Amino acid sequence: QVQLVESGGDLVKPGGSLRLSCAASGFIFRDYYMSWIRQAPGKGLEWVSYITKSGSVIYYADSVKGRFTISRDNAKTSLFLQMNSLRAEDTAVYYCARSAGDFWSGYFDSWGQGTLVTVSS
Amino acid sequence: QSVLTQPPSVSGAPGQRVTISCTGSRSNIGAGYDGYDVHWYQQLPGTAPKLLIYGNNNRPSGVPDRFSGSKSGTSASLAITGLQAEDEADYYCQSYDSRLSGWVFGAGTKLTVL
Numbered sequence: 001q002v003q004l005v006e007s008g009g010d011l012v013k014p015g016g017s018l019r020l021s022c023a024a025s026g027f028i029f030r031d032y033y034m035s036w037i038r039q040a041p042g043k044g045l046e047w048v049s050y051i052t053k054s055g056s057v058i059y060y061a062d063s064v065k066g067r068f069t070i071s072r073d074n075a076k077t078s079l080f081l082q083m084n085s086l087r088a089e090d091t092a093v094y095y096c097a098r099s100a101g102d103f104w105s106g107y108f109d110s111w112g113q114g115t116l117v118t119v120s121s
Numbered sequence: 122q123s124v125l126t127q128p129p130s131v132s133g134a135p136g137q138r139v140t141i142s143c144t145g146s147r148s149n150i151g152a153g154y155d156g157y158d159v160h161w162y163q164q165l166p167g168t169a170p171k172l173l174i175y176g177n178n179n180r181p182s183g184v185p186d187r188f189s190g191s192k193s194g195t196s197a198s199l200a201i202t203g204l205q206a207e208d209e210a211d212y213y214c215q216s217y218d219s220r221l222s223g224w225v226f227g228a229g230t231k232l233t234v235l
Contacts, residue, residue: 035224044123044213044226044227044228044229045162045170045213045215045226045229046226047223047224047225047226050223050224059222059223060223061221061223062221062223095169095170100175101158101175101176103217104157104158104217105157105158105176105217106217106224107158107160107172107175107176107215108160108162108170108172108215109172109175109181110172111169111170111171112169113168113169114169
């Protein structure tokens with residue numbers, strides 16, 4: 001079955017950097033678009049970033065544009081999120097999610113268990 | 122503030138039917154001719170979200186037919202019939218927004234089974 005396992009979450013100071021990883025298994029990774037979605041403590045879901053199958057097209061939410069970089073390694077069936085210039089408002093559980101459907105009708109059909117990023121001095 | 126508006130909470134007794142609304146605009150649910158699809162997720166306490174409804178009214182394999190979705194104009198709804206205690210969770214709607222050029226979620230609705 002589909003498995004997505006995130007790692008890399010940690011406590012980091014404002015202005016710091018962190019790299020999240022998501023190990024995928026149970027499906028043909030290179031055939032799927034992938035996304036990162038986050039959830040601040042006690043809050044709702046926020047889409048963060050999206051990457052196409054080859055990694056050639058990438059989208060970001062305005063809140064992270066210029067600070068976060070999504071990437072993937074299809075040979076290692078892994079998804080990454082490099083987070084720089086972290087702010088307190090980036091504190092959240094970060095989920096790796098498999099994207100399905102056409103671009104405009106896209107949805108997230110499998111989710112990892114999440115990894116917690118805390119930005120605090 | 123979410124571009125998709127959901128009620129903060131709904132409640133119902135076991136066996137009853139509840140609906141959760143998701144109101145958007147012409148840049149998301151009501152965009153263009155058919156609008157963008159609406160999808161729904163269920164998040165049980167302490168767990169990751171799970172896809173509940175996709176493409177407005179389609180259920181993934183394994184989701185009971187007690188759950189159904191609909192869409193009309195700039196709004197969508199999730200209906201749950203035959204409420205069960207295990208349905209107590211947070212529910213989120215999601216769509217694409219052309220003005221924001223990205224995918225958006227509602228703020229979530231907490232369902233309490235009385």
